[in-house]
Amino acid sequence: MTEYLLILVSTILVNNFVLVQFLGLCPFMGVSGKLETAMGMSLATTFVLTLSSVCSYLAYTYLLAPLDLVFLKTITFILVIAVVVQFTEMVVRKTSPLLYRVLGIFLPLITTNCAVLGVALLNLNKNNNFVESVLYGFGAAAGFSLVLVLFAAMRERIAVSDVPVSFQGAAIGMVTAGLMSLAFLGFTGLVSV
Amino acid sequence: MWTGILIAVLVLLGLALAFGALLGFASERFRVEGNPLVEQIDAMLPQTQCGQCGFPGCRPYAESIAEGGAINKCPPGGESTIKALADLLDVDPQPLDAEHGVEQARRVAVIREDECIGCTKCIQACPVDAILGAAKHMHTVIESECTGCDLCVEPCPVDCIDMITIEPDIRGWTWSQPRIITTDKQEANS
Amino acid sequence: MPSTIKLWDFSGGIHPAENKQVSTRRPIQTAGIPGQLVLPLQQHIGEPAEPVVAVGDVVLKGQKIADVSHGMGVPVHAPTSGVIESIGDYPVPHPSGMTDQCIVLKPDGKDEWCERFPISDYRTLERNQVLGVIHSAGVAGMGGAGFPTDIKLKPPRDRKVDTLILNGAECEPYITADDMTMRERADKVVAGLKIMAWILRPERCVIGIEDNKPEAIAALREAIQGTQIEIAVIPTKYPSGGEKQLIQVLTGMEVPSGGIPADIGVMCQNVGTAVAVSDAVFEGSPLISRVVTVSGEAAESPGNFEVLLGTPIAYLLEQAGLQQDRVSRLVLGGPMMGYTLNTTAVPVIKTSNCIIAATASELPAPPPEQACIRCGQCAEVCPMELLPQQLFWHSKAAEFEKAEHLNLFDCIECGACSYVCPSSIPLVQYYRYAKGEIRVQRAEQLKADRARERFEARQQRLEREQQEKELRRKERAKAAAEAQALKKAEAEQSAASGEAVDERAAKSALVEQALARKKASAEASNAKAAPPSEAEQEAPDLDALEKQFSQAQSKLETMQAMLEDAKAQQADNVDKLERAVAKNHDRVKRAEEALADARKTLAAQTEPQSIK
Numbered sequence: 001m002t003e004y005l006l007i008l009v010s011t012i013l014v015n016n017f018v019l020v021q022f023l024g025l026c027p028f029m030g031v032s033g034k035l036e037t038a039m040g041m042s043l044a045t046t047f048v049l050t051l052s053s054v055c056s057y058l059a060y061t062y063l064l065a066p067l068d069l070v071f072l073k074t075i076t077f078i079l080v081i082a083v084v085v086q087f088t089e090m091v092v093r094k095t096s097p098l099l100y101r102v103l104g105i106f107l108p109l110i111t112t113n114c115a116v117l118g119v120a121l122l123n124l125n126k127n128n129n130f131v132e133s134v135l136y137g138f139g140a141a142a143g144f145s146l147v148l149v150l151f152a153a154m155r156e157r158i159a160v161s162d163v164p165v166s167f168q169g170a171a172i173g174m175v176t177a178g179l180m181s182l183a184f185l186g187f188t189g190l191v192s193v
Numbered sequence: 194m195w196t197g198i199l200i201a202v203l204v205l206l207g208l209a210l211a212f213g214a215l216l217g218f219a220s221e222r223f224r225v226e227g228n229p230l231v232e233q234i235d236a237m238l239p240q241t242q243c244g245q246c247g248f249p250g251c252r253p254y255a256e257s258i259a260e261g262g263a264i265n266k267c268p269p270g271g272e273s274t275i276k277a278l279a280d281l282l283d284v285d286p287q288p289l290d291a292e293h294g295v296e297q298a299r300r301v302a303v304i305r306e307d308e309c310i311g312c313t314k315c316i317q318a319c320p321v322d323a324i325l326g327a328a329k330h331m332h333t334v335i336e337s338e339c340t341g342c343d344l345c346v347e348p349c350p351v352d353c354i355d356m357i358t359i360e361p362d363i364r365g366w367t368w369s370q371p372r373i374i375t376t377d378k379q380e381a382n383s
Numbered sequence: 384m385p386s387t388i389k390l391w392d393f394s395g396g397i398h399p400a401e402n403k404q405v406s407t408r409r410p411i412q413t414a415g416i417p418g419q420l421v422l423p424l425q426q427h428i429g430e431p432a433e434p435v436v437a438v439g440d441v442v443l444k445g446q447k448i449a450d451v452s453h454g455m456g457v458p459v460h461a462p463t464s465g466v467i468e469s470i471g472d473y474p475v476p477h478p479s480g481m482t483d484q485c486i487v488l489k490p491d492g493k494d495e496w497c498e499r500f501p502i503s504d505y506r507t508l509e510r511n512q513v514l515g516v517i518h519s520a521g522v523a524g525m526g527g528a529g530f531p532t533d534i535k536l537k538p539p540r541d542r543k544v545d546t547l548i549l550n551g552a553e554c555e556p557y558i559t560a561d562d563m564t565m566r567e568r569a570d571k572v573v574a575g576l577k578i579m580a581w582i583l584r585p586e587r588c589v590i591g592i593e594d595n596k597p598e599a600i601a602a603l604r605e606a607i608q609g610t611q612i613e614i615a616v617i618p619t620k621y622p623s624g625g626e627k628q629l630i631q632v633l634t635g636m637e638v639p640s641g642g643i644p645a646d647i648g649v650m651c652q653n654v655g656t657a658v659a660v661s662d663a664v665f666e667g668s669p670l671i672s673r674v675v676t677v678s679g680e681a682a683e684s685p686g687n688f689e690v691l692l693g694t695p696i697a698y699l700l701e702q703a704g705l706q707q708d709r710v711s712r713l714v715l716g717g718p719m720m721g722y723t724l725n726t727t728a729v730p731v732i733k734t735s736n737c738i739i740a741a742t743a744s745e746l747p748a749p750p751p752e753q754a755c756i757r758c759g760q761c762a763e764v765c766p767m768e769l770l771p772q773q774l775f776w777h778s779k780a781a782e783f784e785k786a787e788h789l790n791l792f793d794c795i796e797c798g799a800c801s802y803v804c805p806s807s808i809p810l811v812q813y814y815r816y817a818k819g820e821i822r823v824q825r826a827e828q829l830k831a832d833r834a835r836e837r838f839e840a841r842q843q844r845l846e847r848e849q850q851e852k853e854l855r856r857k858e859r860a861k862a863a864a865e866a867q868a869l870k871k872a873e874a875e876q877s878a879a880s881g882e883a884v885d886e887r888a889a890k891s892a893l894v895e896q897a898l899a900r901k902k903a904s905a906e907a908s909n910a911k912a913a914p915p916s917e918a919e920q921e922a923p924d925l926d927a928l929e930k931q932f933s934q935a936q937s938k939l940e941t942m943q944a945m946l947e948d949a950k951a952q953q954a955d956n957v958d959k960l961e962r963a964v965a966k967n968h969d970r971v972k973r974a975e976e977a978l979a980d981a982r983k984t985l986a987a988q989t990e991p992q993s994i995k
Contacts, residue, residue, distance in 0.1 A: 033283065037283060059208070064204075067200055069204055072204070075205070076208065079205075080212075083216060086216055086219075087215070087216065090219050091223055093225055094223040094225050097230045098230055098233060101230055101259075101282060101283075102282065102283040104283070157776065160776055160777075160779065161776075238831070239831050240832070240834035241834065250838070251835070320838050320841065321834050321838050321841065322844075323837070338833065340834045363479060363483045366477075367816075367822070367823060368478070368816045368819050369816060370816045371809045371813055371816065
């Protein structure tokens with residue numbers, strides 16, 4: 001039980017995928033303009049991350065490993081991720097056309113989100129079992145969502161603030177992200193996993 | 194070695210086929226009919242049905258926007274509509290395309306009754322049926338329903354329709370946005 | 384009698400300097416009758432009144448000169464006797480500085496009253512009658528809102544008023560009109576309260592007064608002797624005179640967001656309104672004057688004045704000894720919620736409670752707005768527990784939806800937040816701007832929706848008309864087709880009986896028959912599965928074929944005869960006729976063959992049957 005809790009704390013806070021491991025910065029910067037969009041994106045990414053993490057684990061354990069095809073893991077994972085993202089895209093399009101329109105290109109770009117592939121690959125290094133894989137994927141997604149929402153909320157307020165001209169837009173966003181990252185580094189040593 | 198490669202290729206092929214089937218099934222299951230986004234966009238347009246955007250009405254323009262068309266073609270909607278659409282669709286707001294007209298104060302059509310000949314051409318032209326009248330009878334514009342699209346001015350054979358700007362009066366007055374140098378701030382001496 | 388009434392507190396609030404001593408040194412003075420009275424037709428919330436007099440009419444004091452025919456509102460009365468000079472657009476007291484319809488009265492100095500109908504014992508009347516008296520007297524809320532009092536005193540059946548509160552708090556600096564009214568007219572205040580209590584029948588009547596008015600408290604305490612009315616002395620804090628704040632202090636209850644006090648069984652009336660109600664009932668006098676405070680360092684003799692409605696501010700300031708060289712700003716209302724006047728030509732109306740003639744040092748020009756430092760002082764003082772800083776950010780960025788979501792419309796525009804802001808940001812201006820924009824947007828949205836409905840209805844109407852036209856056209860076509868078919872049937876009949884009316888008719892009859900046969904044979908081949916019908920199909924075919932044959936033969940003969948004639952006459956159409964003859968020859972042959980075939984098949988068919 002503590003194991004699972006540790007995995008969650010580690011993936012969400014201590015080794016946050018966006019701010020500590022610096023993966024998945026593309027949607028982090030690109031979709032954080034509005035809070036509603038960010039929430040939609042984080043939901044989509046959570047779905048994709050968890051599902052692809054699980055599918056990747058299953059594909060690896062029951063297909064690649066027994067057949068001694070470990071060298072195919074990268075391409076297989078990418079295939080899995082692409083399929084899951086396509087599936088998610090269809091679901092989003094059906095359930096919320098506005099979100100679909102607003103997310104635009106970033107929805108299929110989840111495929112190339114290095115955080116998603118990273119989670120799938122890093123999961124292997126940890127020798128997690130099935131449940132741990134699920135939690136790993138979900139924790140990564142939860143951490144991503146947390147940070148994305150926080151950042152979006154901040155960016156909304158920065159957008160209407162008095163920012164010097166040379167800093168407006170992406171520049172102040174990067175500075176803010178850097179400061180957030182510094183803050184999250186404070187979690188180091190909280191748990192050791 | 195060849196068996197190894199064969200197995201690898203077969204595995205990948207198998208995976209691809211399985212996933213392909215899954216996606217195919219999913220695309221059927223989650224097929225989207227129509228486009229509800231159009232409704233949301235249409236709700237933001239001012240519904241003057243004037244055609245200044247180049248489309249025959251507000252709904253066709255909404256459909257064009259839903260498909261990725263420009264959002265800055267509506268003069269009656271003005272800046273506020275462009276901004277609202279930009280917010281909804283998460284695109285950058287652009288200034289109003291002058292090709293389609295300029296933003297003006299709201300106007301209403303008024304028929305000069307002395308000159309009206311009762312030809313019903315303006316009645317047929319009005320997109321919201323805001324003109325009351327019948328053949329050979331007096332025509333008049335229902336002021337509260339007129340959207341100021343000025344589509345009725347053209348068809349009138351005796352040119353008896355004027356577009357009158359609505360003058361602001363004390364009941365329609367609202368506070369303006371405060372500027373840096375304010376003069377109305379009340380402050381008691383402390 | 385010590386006040387042991389339980390009091391609550393409201394959050395926030397500020398303590399600006401009161402500046403009230405200046406205007407309470409003297410008793411209420413009468414301002415007198417100015418040379419001209421300008422009476423706006425809208426001095427209340429609701430619909431503007433319409434004049435019931437014409438230019439040149441002589442009116443008496445208290446005579447009704449304008450009434451509201453439809454919608455909410457109260458009538459306007461002549462404050463003194465005189466002649467109606469004009470009815471038109473004049474500047475009225477409004478932050479916009481715009482004009483509105485007014486009736487201008489020129490007093491004749493006689494100050495003659497019209498006939499009044501005082502009521503000695505209102506309790507013998509019906510409640511509606513008393514409300515009618517209050518309405519006809521033109522009484523509207525005199526605390527600043529101007530809501531018609533008779534409508535306010537008639538809440539819906541499901542909202543019983545348990546607590547009736549009289550608002551004598553007068554929390555804003557400079558204003559002392561209510562204070563002096565309570566000091567000098569405490570009897571009328573209590574009389575008015577009693578009338579209202581009789582109408583509403585509440586469980587509890589309370590008069591709320593701030594503790595900075597000891598004389599008023601004493602006077603009222605005298606006046607309430609022998610009644611069940613309570614006097615609640617509340618701590619001085621701005622804005623405790625706000626309706627929602629006073630209710631919270633006296634009852635501990637909060638008026639729900641977007642609601643009115645009647646929702647929680649409370650009603651709040653101003654003490655000046657109570658006096659007006661008392662006058663309306665006991666004296667039969669309509670609302671034609673009110674107590675106005677004139678204060679400020681630029682006024683030599685500040686104080687409270689009983690002013691006739693419609694008195695130009697200029698006249699009133701003269702009475703108070705305005706020093707033109709010292710005055711830098713004129714404020715109508717208090718320093719927190721009032722607005723600057725650009726002209727002194729505006730009149731005093733039912734809701735004008737104070738005018739401040741301020742020198743430059745007293746009310747200095749506001750410093751320019753600086754950047755918000757996010758100190759949060761504004762949120763600490765907000766009496767409605769809103770988030771002024773957030774509202775400011777959203778209003779500034781024109782994010783009106785978010786501002787509305789943060790309860791922008793609950794803001795009472797008291798100005799406490801602007802008062803404490805270290806960056807001198809005119810916060811209330813931003814909120815007023817945002818509220819105005821939202822209201823305009825709502826109105827436009829409503830209009831757009833209506834326009835869309837009408838457009839769609841029109842589309843449907845046009846479609847319907849189109850469909851009806853189509854339907855009519857189809858029916859006409861059908862009728863025409865039937866008529867034609869009838870004609871053709873007749874032609875066929877005549878052709879079948881051997882009467883070749885003319886070549887063409889015969890030809891067309893033949894063509895028709897050929898087509899009919901083709902159709903029939905096609906049907907026959909389709910209906911192969913139904914043997915009984917087949918026999919029926921064959922039989923008419925036979926007849927038709929025989930007819931065809933005989934006709935073809937006769938035609939051939941005719942053509943041959945014609946050919947002979949043409950040859951004899953050496954006519955041009957010989958070749959044509961020869962071709963025609965050849966064709967007819969073929970036709971005859973075919974008809975013959977067809978007939979033979981038909982006979983054969985029929986024989987073949989009947990055979991098996993006969994064998995069976």
